[in-house]
Amino acid sequence: MEERDLVKQAWSETGLYVSDDPKLGAFLQHFEKATLGCWSDLVQEVREHYPEYKEQLLVPIWDTGDKLLRLNVIRSLAPDRDDEAKIFQRVAQRPNTRGNDWELQALVRVAQRRGFPVE
Numbered sequence: 001m002e003e004r005d006l007v008k009q010a011w012s013e014t015g016l017y018v019s020d021d022p023k024l025g026a027f028l029q030h031f032e033k034a035t036l037g038c039w040s041d042l043v044q045e046v047r048e049h050y051p052e053y054k055e056q057l058l059v060p061i062w063d064t065g066d067k068l069l070r071l072n073v074i075r076s077l078a079p080d081r082d083d084e085a086k087i088f089q090r091v092a093q094r095p096n097t098r099g100n101d102w103e104l105q106a107l108v109r110v111a112q113r114r115g116f117p118v119e
Helices: 003-013 022-033 039-049 051-063 067-076 082-092 101-114
Strands: none
Touching: 003 022, 003 051, 003 067, 022 039, 022 051, 039 051, 039 067, 051 067, 051 082, 067 082, 067 101, 082 101
């Protein structure tokens, strides 16, 4: 399954696509129209126009457990933005129910190299 499909499935499962929130709906439409390889553009779009949805959008992506998607989440977050550092802290410190502790540890090491404080 393609990354985009995994993201859409994750957001669907959490109910984002059936939300009555018109602003969230506008972002999801933007996502649907975005081209492949558009992660940096989408991240910028969220920062500029939808910052209140950051956690709501990122947590389901993280929860897929997909290594590449998690790596994209880490790469998209900026450690110098307090709200994004807090989101990373919350998702990285949750118990890993998938049993791949080594995978999570590797992702945390990448985050540390990017400057995220990991407790």
